Amino acid sequence: MKWLRENLFANPLSGLVTLLLLFLLWKAVPPFIDWALLDAVWHPDTKACRAGEGACWGFIAEKHRFILFGTYPYEEHWRPAAASAILIGLWVCSGIRIFWKWWLALVWPAGLALIGTLMWGGILGLPFVENERWGGLILTLLLTTFGLAFAFPLAILLALARRSSMPVIQGLAVGYIELMRGVPLISLLFMASVMLPLFLPQGVTIDKLARAQIAMILFAAAYLAEVVRGGLQAIPKEQYEMADSLGLGYWQKTLWVVLPQALRIAVPPLVNTFIGFFKDTSLVLIIGLFDLLSTIKVSLQDPRWSGFGVEAYLFAALMYFAFCHAMSRYSRRFERRLDSA
C-alpha cells in the first residue's frame, strides 16, 4: 500500500497520470494479446490466416528456413546453422572476462576458418556453395563480424592520427572522419555497388558481398574512431608524462600505456556503436544482398503469403531486438563494473 501511494498516487497529478495510463493500457494490451496470441494462427495455413482475426504466425512457421538461411541449398542448411552458432558462441565468449586471455586471439581465426569451411565447402565431402547463395542470419552476423574486425584497427589508427600533433596527418584524419560521418550510409553503399568497380584497374572484379562489406568497414571505422578518441581524451595527462619520463617512444607509449586504458574506458560506448553497426547491416537489403531483413521481405513476395507484413516485421523486430538487447545489457553491466572499480 505504501509503495502504491508513493509510486503511483504521490499527488493528484500523479494519480491522474496513473489512471490515464492504466486506461490506455487496458484499451491497448488485451486486444493486442487477443491478436498476437489467443486468436493467432500458428500452423502454416493461408486459408485459416486469411479467415481469422488474429495474427498469422503460420507465415513464420512456413518460411522460417528461408528467413534464417536464404537461398542456401536446402539439404545443407545445417551448415549455416552450425556456422551461426559458432559465430554467436565466439562473440559470447569474447564478452566474458575469464576468456580474455592471449589464446582468444588464436580461437577467433580458427573459428572463422571453420565457419568459412562450413559455408563454402568444397572440401571434406561438403558440396561447394558460392557466396552468392549465402543469406539470412549468417549473412547479417558475418557482415557485422568482418565489418567490425577490419574497422576496429582502422579506427584506432584514425583516432591516433586525429590526436596527432602533426597538422597534415591530423587534417587527413579529420577530413576522412567528417566525410564519412556527414553522409548517409546508403550513399556509401550505392557508391560501393556502382563506383567501386570503376575505381579498380580494368580486369579486376569484386563481388557484391565484398563491395558492401568494404563500404560498411569504411563507414564503421569513422564512427569507431570517434569513440576511441573519446577514450584517449579521458586518459589523464600524467599517464603520458609518466610514459615520456620512462623514455618510451611514441609507439611503445601508445601500445603499452595509453591504448589499453583508453580502450577499457571506451568499452561501453564501443558496444553501443557495435549495436548501431549491427542494426545498420540491415541496409544492405537496399543494394540487393540477402541479409536477415531481406529474406523476410522476400518471403512476403510469395503471393500465397502477401499481406502479412505486420507479422513478418514484428518477427524481424524481435530477432534484432534479441541480439541488440543482449549487447546493450552487457554494455550497461560493464559500465557499472567500471564505475565501481
Place this chain on the structure above:
Amino acid sequence: MAANYGWGRRIAYQAAALLAAVALGWFLARNTAANLEASRIASGFGFLAREAGFEIGESAFLRYSASDTYLDALAVGLANTLAVSLIGIALATVLGAAIGLGRLSRNFLLRSLGAAYVEFLRNVPLLVQLFFWYAVIAEGLPHPREALEPLPGVFLSNRGIFFPTFSSSPALEGFNFAGGAALTPEFAALLIGLATYTAAFIAEIVRAGVLAIERGQWEAAYAIGLTRRQALAHVALPQALRVIVPPATSQFLNLTKNSSLAVAIGYPDLVSVANTTINQTGQAIEGIAIIMAVYLTISLSISALMNWYNARVMRR
C-alpha cells in the same frame, strides 16, 4: 604527444602521409577515367538540363511534371527530404522530451513505460520499423470507404492519412478522399518511423541532461520553496539545456541522414530521386557526388552552427 620527434622527422612523416593520400586519389581517379572511357560513359553534369521523363509520387513545396529537367527532379527530392526531416525533428523533439522527462518521474508506471519504449525502439533497426509502419498503414488500415475516424474530420486509411485544414476538410469521393490535407502512406510511414525512433534517443539525452544537474541545485530550489515541478521547469531544465543541445543536434542530423531510408519504402526523397536518375542516365559518379555534397553541406553547416553555439555557451 610526438614532441620527442625532431622537426625533420615530423616533416618527413607528414610528407609521406600526404604523398600516400595523393597517390591513392590519383590511382582511383586514373582507374575511373580508364573504366569510363572503356564503357563510353560521358562524364559531367550536362545531364541535369535534360528532360527527366519520370513522374514523382509527391512533392512537398515544388511543382513538378515528367517534362521538367533532372535538376528540377532533384530539387523536388531535396525539398521532400527537408520536409520530412523538419517535421520529423519537431515531432521527435516533443515526443523525446516528454518520454525523457517521463522516465524521471516519480510515477512508477510512467517511468517504466518510458524505459520500455526507449529500450525497444533503440534496439530494432530503423529500416525494420519503417517497413513495419508501412505494413501497418498499407495492410492494417481499412480502405477509404471504411476509414477510421479517431478525431472528427481526421481519417486513417490505407491510402493515407487525411485531416482538415482551415479552408477545407476531407470528404469521400469515389474510391478516395478529396479536400483537406493528406499524408501519403509513404510519407506517413517515414515520418512516424523517423520521429518515434529518434525520440527514443532524444529521450535518453534529455534524461542524462537533467541527471547531470548537481544535487545542490535541486536542494537550493527546494530550499526557496519551489515544488519538484517548478524546480524542474525553472532551475534544472534551463541548465540541462546546455548539456542537451549538442547531442540533440547530432540526433537531428542523424534523423536527416536516416530520412534517406525513404528509398526503401518508396518515398521520393533526394536519394530516391538521385537513384532513379542514376538508373536512367548511367551518371553514377555525378549522382552520388550530388547526394554526398548535399548531405555534407547540411552536416557541416549544422556542425559549424553548433560549434559557434558551444563556444558561446562555454564562455558564460
